[in-house]
Amino acid sequence: xxxxxxxxxxxxxxxxxxxxxxxxxxxxxxxxxxxxxxxxxxxxxxxxxxxxxxxxxxxxxxxxxxxxxxxxxxxxxxxxxxxxxxxxxxxxxxxxxxxxxxxxxxxxxxxxxxxxxxxxxxxxxxxxxxxxxxxxxxxxxxxxxxxxxxxxxxxxxxxxxxxxxxxxxxxxxxxxxxxxxxxxxxxxxxxxxxxxxxxxxxxxxxxxxxxxxxxxxxxxxxxxxxxxxxxxxxxxxxxxxxxxxxxxxxxxxxxxxxxxxxxxxxxxxxxxxxxxxxxxxxxxxxxxxxxxxxxxxxxxxxxxxxxxxxxxxxxxxxxxxxxxxxxxxxxxxxxxxxxxxxxxxxxxxxxxxxxxxxxxxxxxxxxxxxxxxxxxxxxxxxxxxxxxxxxxxxxxxxxxxxxxxxxxxxxxxxxxxxxxxxxxxxxxxxxxxxxxxxxxxxxxxxxxxxxxxxxxxxxxxxxxxxxxxxxxxxxxxxxxxxxxxxxxxxxxxxxxxxxxxxxxxxxxxxxxxxxxxxxxxxxxxxxxxxxxxxxxxxxxxxxxxxxxxxxxxxxxxxxxxxxxxxxxxxxxxxxxxxxxxxxxxxxxxxxxxxxxxxxxxxxxxxxxxxxxxxxxxxxxxxxxxxxxxxxxxxxxxxxxxxxxxxxxxxxxxxxxxxxxxxxxxxxxxxxxxxxxxxxxxxxxxxxxxxxxxxxxxxxxxxxxxxxxxxxxxxxxxxxxxxxxxxxxxxxxxxxxxxxxxxxxxxxxxxxxxxxxxxxxxxxxxxxxxxxxxxxxxxxxxxxxxxxxxxxxxxxx
Numbered sequence: 001x002x003x004x005x006x007x008x009x010x011x012x013x014x015x016x017x018x019x020x021x022x023x024x025x026x027x028x029x030x031x032x033x034x035x036x037x038x039x040x041x042x043x044x045x046x047x048x049x050x051x052x053x054x055x056x057x058x059x060x061x062x063x064x065x066x067x068x069x070x071x072x073x074x075x076x077x078x079x080x081x082x083x084x085x086x087x088x089x090x091x092x093x094x095x096x097x098x099x100x101x102x103x104x105x106x107x108x109x110x111x112x113x114x115x116x117x118x119x120x121x122x123x124x125x126x127x128x129x130x131x132x133x134x135x136x137x138x139x140x141x142x143x144x145x146x147x148x149x150x151x152x153x154x155x156x157x158x159x160x161x162x163x164x165x166x167x168x169x170x171x172x173x174x175x176x177x178x179x180x181x182x183x184x185x186x187x188x189x190x191x192x193x194x195x196x197x198x199x200x201x202x203x204x205x206x207x208x209x210x211x212x213x214x215x216x217x218x219x220x221x222x223x224x225x226x227x228x229x230x231x232x233x234x235x236x237x238x239x240x241x242x243x244x245x246x247x248x249x250x251x252x253x254x255x256x257x258x259x260x261x262x263x264x265x266x267x268x269x270x271x272x273x274x275x276x277x278x279x280x281x282x283x284x285x286x287x288x289x290x291x292x293x294x295x296x297x298x299x300x301x302x303x304x305x306x307x308x309x310x311x312x313x314x315x316x317x318x319x320x321x322x323x324x325x326x327x328x329x330x331x332x333x334x335x336x337x338x339x340x341x342x343x344x345x346x347x348x349x350x351x352x353x354x355x356x357x358x359x360x361x362x363x364x365x366x367x368x369x370x371x372x373x374x375x376x377x378x379x380x381x382x383x384x385x386x387x388x389x390x391x392x393x394x395x396x397x398x399x400x401x402x403x404x405x406x407x408x409x410x411x412x413x414x415x416x417x418x419x420x421x422x423x424x425x426x427x428x429x430x431x432x433x434x435x436x437x438x439x440x441x442x443x444x445x446x447x448x449x450x451x452x453x454x455x456x457x458x459x460x461x462x463x464x465x466x467x468x469x470x471x472x473x474x475x476x477x478x479x480x481x482x483x484x485x486x487x488x489x490x491x492x493x494x495x496x497x498x499x500x501x502x503x504x505x506x507x508x509x510x511x512x513x514x515x516x517x518x519x520x521x522x523x524x525x526x527x528x529x530x531x532x533x534x535x536x537x538x539x540x541x542x543x544x545x546x547x548x549x550x551x552x553x554x555x556x557x558x559x560x561x562x563x564x565x566x567x568x569x570x571x572x573x574x575x576x577x578x579x580x581x582x583x584x585x586x587x588x589x590x591x592x593x594x595x596x597x598x599x600x601x602x603x604x605x606x607x608x609x610x611x612x613x614x615x616x617x618x619x620x621x622x623x624x625x626x627x628x629x630x631x632x633x634x635x636x637x638x639x640x641x642x643x644x645x646x647x648x649x650x651x652x653x654x655x656x657x658x659x660x661x662x663x664x665x666x667x668x669x670x671x672x673x674x675x676x677x678x679x680x681x682x683x684x685x686x687x688x689x690x691x692x693x694x695x696x697x698x699x700x701x702x703x704x705x706x707x708x709x710x711x712x713x714x715x716x717x718x719x720x721x722x723x724x725x726x727x728x729x730x731x732x733x734x735x736x737x738x739x740x741x742x743x744x745x746x747x748x749x750x751x752x753x754x755x756x757x758x759x760x761x762x763x764x765x766x767x768x769x770x771x772x773x774x775x776x777x778x779x780x781x782x783x784x785x786x787x788x789x790x791x792x793x794x795x796x
């Protein structure tokens with residue numbers, strides 16, 4: 001059997017197949033994407049040509065470029081995807097280590113395809129199906145022993161790039177080594193969360209997730225709830241995505257959603273809740289009318305074209321007519337808004353006595369009881385069920401984690417009062433004196449194992465690492481309200497930000513210096529990272545605005561200057577500093593990231609210097625850092641024309657460009673070619689730690705400061721000509737131009753000439769001068785206030 005996967009064939013180029021091929025390419029793996037030859041030709045088309053025969057697979061690549069959110073991390077990934085068709089190119093399967101079938105959910109179609117695959121695949125190739133409901137026994141009927149040994153189900157979730165879940169299901173003949181190989185590859189290369197399901201209809205996530213959605217729909221008709229009320233309850237208040245129930249159905253597509261539910265109804269004849277999966281009349285009518293959600297322009301919600309698409313209308317389920325959305329207000333949801341801890345928030349909603357709380361409790365307890373009764377039918381333990389639902393449906397807590405938050409004993413009592421039936425094993429667990437499904441032992445997560453009736457450790461990859469583990473192990477060195485320094489062992493410290501949105505404030509800056517004092521004295525190197533939902537959303541705008549309004553410019557200067565110095569100190573410290581950014585890494589967060597000696601970034605990184613959005617330019621050294629990254633080794637070179645490089649940096653900052661992946665951040669210059677990218681966020685901190693140790697053990701020396709050959713006033717004037725045109729054409733306002741002129745002066749080195757080399761310190765001085773002059777402007781302060789109130793930029 002193959003142990004290293006270098007090339008993968010994807011058979012079927014629909015949304016799912018092309019998404020899998022794109023994500024393989026995102027992860028640096030070569031993909032061969034094949035689809036059928038078109039059944040008929042347009043007039044004048046040459047049916048023998050490659051262009052015609054590969055039309056479906058080629059068209060799929062064109063669609064990948066248009067999809068939002070983008071399934072690709074960079075335009076560069078297309079170089080790793082080849083296309084072909086299922087007639088001419090089957091012999092090429094011999095080049096592939098893994099073959100994934102993603103064709104129509106039709107048993108006969110899959111069986112016919114596997115008969116062909118068996119003839120062309122290498123004997124050691126792994127073969128899998130992305131089915132969400134068909135049985136392995138049925139799909140492999142008629143295939144040889146070798147084929148069955150290398151066969152399993154690999155069920156990806158859509159959109160493949162963003163959904164963490166990969167469900168693995170073995171057949172009775174599947175070689176355990178095959179499963180191990182795909183598990184490791186899925187987790188370490190593709191960045192997926194692996195869950196083990198059983199060969200049952202819709203496996204884990206869809207079985208529980210769709211049950212929950214169908215249960216919600218049937219309960220709402222009894223209580224006369226509107227769709228916007230249900231979505232408000234089952235959104236972030238209950239630890240679910242903003243898309244909640246009905247918006248999620250619109251995104252998935254009502255045809256797909258009803259297909260999954262119908263598949264449950266048709267095949268799960270033994271399920272005591274089978275009738276929950278029966279499609280209600282209104283849903284059937286919607287599908288018949290072509291009201292399929294986003295793909296058809298309207299489902300449960302629809303953009304109001306008459307209002308220019310700005311207003312979203314909601315569907316009245318009785319009349320199936322669209323109407324303006326009603327404002328939804330419930331006391332329990334209002335109270336939940338201020339509770340940051342998701343466990344406490346969910347419990348507070350479920351314990352509330354208003355209409356929303358009662359509805360949330362009733363539906364949720366039903367889903368929890370149902371989940372408990374599905375073990376061991378769909379999975380062997382609570383961990384696989386929770387991970388499946390969390391990673392497949394974007395819940396913050398899986399069913400058993402929700403139950404723990406609510407209280408297991410209390411849940412059982414309430415279920416009985418409501419006529420619901422928890423599984424017998426839950427009461428057995430309580431009788432043994434265990435009061436929760438999950439616990440912590442020796443700093444690690446444990447769960448209640450049903451067969452052995454005992455506590456077991458949750459299995460994790462050795463590379464999984466969280467600040468949470470350091471907290472449990474009392475590894476704190478020092479800290480304040482906004483940041484903490486931890487000892488991770490092996491001579492590496494970790495600086496964690498934990499202010500609101502991890503925004504940079506005085507406490508974080510102070511702790512950056514403390515971290516360096518401690519690490520330089522007693523350790524080998526420093527990692528900067530955290531477990532939050534974002535690395536850092538920038539500086540604390542509120543604090544800066546208050547100071548500016550009271551004309552306390554000295555304290556603004558002091559903070560900005562300290563931040564510049566802390567970033568510079570990180571870069572030139574005698575110990576290596578590795579930053580580990582992920583998700584939102586904006587403004588000051590981007591400056592901290594670029595201030596280290598190396599970056600280990602999460603593949604999902606949204607990074608940019610976005611200060612112009614609030615009428616400013618970067619103030620923590622961002623202008624100089626981006627110049628330093630983009631100019632690289634040629635910053636002082638006489639033979640290089642600096643203007644094209646300067647223009648690249650000017651546009652990145654001046655248009656507040658945000659990279660939408662780590663790969664794109666590299667293309668914009670925020671990351672360098674040497675910086676690392678981690679596909680699985682769970683591994684980010686351990687990968688960053690490995691990088692620090694690599695630098696420290698490899699004889700680390702801090703870099704030399706860069707000196708820049710910049711064009712001075714001539715460069716600024718060249719940029720201003722472009723700005724003048726833009727202002728004339730009403731593309732920018734007078735204040736936009738003022739900000740851009742100040743940015744251009746900083747980037748072109750102020751009053752210098754190409755015969756003089758400009759130091760990093762000089763650029764930092766110029767940046768500070770521009771930053772302070774802009775924050776004193778009334779129009780900039782208006783922009784800052786607008787951003788705080790409305791969450792979007794003001795064009796004044």
